[in-house]
Amino acid sequence: MKDDIFLFVNIVQQQSLAKAAAKLSMPAATVSRRLKHLEEQVGYKLIHRSARAFTLSTQGDIFYNAYVDIVEQFEARQQQLEQQMGSLDGPLKVLAPNNISTSLLRPMWSSFIGKYPEIKLDLTLSNETQNLTESRADIALRIGPQTSSALYQKRVGSIKTLLVTSDHYLANNPSPEQLSDLTNHRLIGTHHIAHWQMYNHKTAKQQALRPKFSCLINDVKLITQLVIDGLGIALLPYSEIQHHLEVGKLIRVLPQWQGPVRDIYTLWPSGKLLSNRALCLRDFIEQFLQNELIIQQDAC
The missing domain is CATH 1.10.10.10 (Winged helix-like DNA-binding domain superfamily/Winged helix DNA-binding domain)
Structure with a gap:
């Protein structure tokens, strides 16, 4: 009526x-x-x-x-x-993980802010999952698919995970030659990748591991530093370790094996229309990650 x-x-x-x-x-x-x-x-x-x-x-x-x-x-x-x-002029509230935002996405945020100065970006970084409705955010960035039916989500990219250690660690421990050798090493784990689903890109073989960690930490940056300090082996996102691999602070372990791919999603509340500002950021992130994926494939 x-x-x-x-x-x-x-x-x-x-x-x-x-x-x-x-x-x-x-x-x-x-x-x-x-x-x-x-x-x-x-x-x-x-x-x-x-x-x-x-x-x-x-x-x-x-x-x-x-x-x-x-x-x-x-x-x-x-x-x-x-x-x-329809206007780009105005506020845009965004939630995003701290780790990926200050590593892989750091140049993306700089480019976005520089290209769209009329968008008043309100960016909240946290590795904890925040409620979109309660925070009144326009759009969020998350690692892994979300199960809530109250959210729309779009996969915009992915990050490989690699086994790494340091020369200092291998100077005091034998280099593993196969996955089963990892049981004899100090493994540093993260809550985000507690189970290792490994994939051999040469043979296409898959193998699931349930590693026994010498320590378990919820911050990827700290794990990276511990591995650099020679304290063990870790399975880490390429986005966090790319620079350290390039300068030799970290080295690959069992390079024919890779860990699970971590998919990156943009998401927003269902029933809510995305503003042009939010659409602009979503597309900008997707294009940036597509370019980064090409770089990762070449490097890995």
Whole structure:
């Protein structure tokens, strides 16, 4: 009934069913049918119409005055919302993991802010999963698919995980030659990759490992530093260790094996339209990660 009231107010303002149909991009027959349906619902005729005349009935005049302000306020608000959604000028609240944002995505954030200075970025970094609704964020970045049906999500990239250690560690311990040798080594684990699903990119063999960790830490950066300090072997995202591999602080262990791929998703509350600002960031992240994926494939 609400939609039919909206239609009735537009008919009166246009003083014509045909003009109202044209304004609302609806077939004239649909406008006529819905007006008749509204009149049946309220129990009286609202408009007297003929080929030459268009007049409100007494009840129609009362009905129109009761709803016209509400409809006009709604239309004005809708127009304002469309302008806000379509503009890049304005705030954009984003949630993202701290580790990946300060490593792999650090140049992406710099490029985005530089390219779109009109977007007022409000970026909250945390490795803990934050509630999008409670935080009133427009969009979030997460590692791994989300199970909540209250969220829309789009996969925008992925990161490989690699076994690494340091020369200092191997100077005091034999280099592992096969996966089973890892049981004889100090393994440093992260809560985010507690089980190692390994893949041999040369033979396409897969093997699941449940490593016994000498220590378990929830911060990838600290694990990386511990491995650099010669304290063990770890399975870490390439995004965290790329620079250390390039300068020789870390070295690959069992390089034919790789760990699970960590998929990266952008997500936002279901039922919520993404503003142009949020769409702009989502596409920017996806393009950046596609380029990085090519770099990772070449390096690995």
